[in-house]
Amino acid sequence: MAAAVITADIVNxxxxxxxxxxxxxxxxxxxxxxxxxxxxxGDSFQVYLKxxxxxxxxxxxxxxxxxxxxxxxxxxxxxGIGEVNTPVRKLGVASGEAFVLSGRALEExxxxxxxxxxxxxxxxxxxxxxxxxxxxxxxVFREMTGKQARVISLLLEGTTQAAAAKKxxxxxxxxxxxxxxxGWSELSKLLLLYxxxxx
Numbered sequence: 001m002a003a004a005v006i007t008a009d010i011v012n013x014x015x016x017x018x019x020x021x022x023x024x025x026x027x028x029x030x031x032x033x034x035x036x037x038x039x040x041x042g043d044s045f046q047v048y049l050k051x052x053x054x055x056x057x058x059x060x061x062x063x064x065x066x067x068x069x070x071x072x073x074x075x076x077x078x079x080g081i082g083e084v085n086t087p088v089r090k091l092g093v094a095s096g097e098a099f100v101l102s103g104r105a106l107e108e109x110x111x112x113x114x115x116x117x118x119x120x121x122x123x124x125x126x127x128x129x130x131x132x133x134x135x136x137x138x139x140v141f142r143e144m145t146g147k148q149a150r151v152i153s154l155l156l157e158g159t160t161q162a163a164a165a166k167k168x169x170x171x172x173x174x175x176x177x178x179x180x181x182x183g184w185s186e187l188s189k190l191l192l193l194y195x196x197x198x199x
Contacts, residue, residue, distance in 0.1 A: 003084040004055035005102040006047040008077030013043035027065045038091050046091045052081045053198040057191055061156050067149035074116050078105030081121040140183045148182035151175055
């Protein structure tokens with residue numbers, strides 16, 4: 001059965017104030033709740049998702065949460081998509097293709113400069129498509145501000161621009177500017193294309 005595993009860590013977590021770090025960990029833990037996720041070694045975490053189609057949206061939400069603390073903050077993550085044939089009870093001892101691909105991809109990223117996201121699968125052709133998606137996402141995040149991330153985070157939850165404006169107490173035109181400059185139109189299309197790969 002194909003599943004997805006996200007293996008990740010918080011970029012620059014040591015620069016956050018203790019209260020900020022605690023709050024971010026709580027926000028990320030809350031996002032993991034519908035799935036099986038856990039933190040280990042402080043700022044590192046892993047999430048197991050039975051449906052690979054959910055993985056990219058979850059990771060985008062997580063990256064948006066981190067970015068709201070400033071441009072230096074992000075989530076460095078690898079999504080591994082593959083077979084997991086045994087029941088997953090504890091992530092630390094779980095095995096399967098998705099776990100292996102995710103762990104190796106995160107290791108691979110530690111040797112590169114600036115890459116924050118990789119998506120790997122055993123299918124070479126699909127992996128190339130997913131690699132392009134990850135590169136584009138990294139490009140969008142490079143210039144994203146905390147304010148833009150706050151708005152996009154709300155849109156990822158299904159909030160309308162009008163409701164987002166009310167929630168953050170800004171005008172709808174300000175929210176619309178954030179939406180345009182953060183590349184929301186392209187990101188939403190990317191999510192649709194990604195989802196179609198796993199139908």
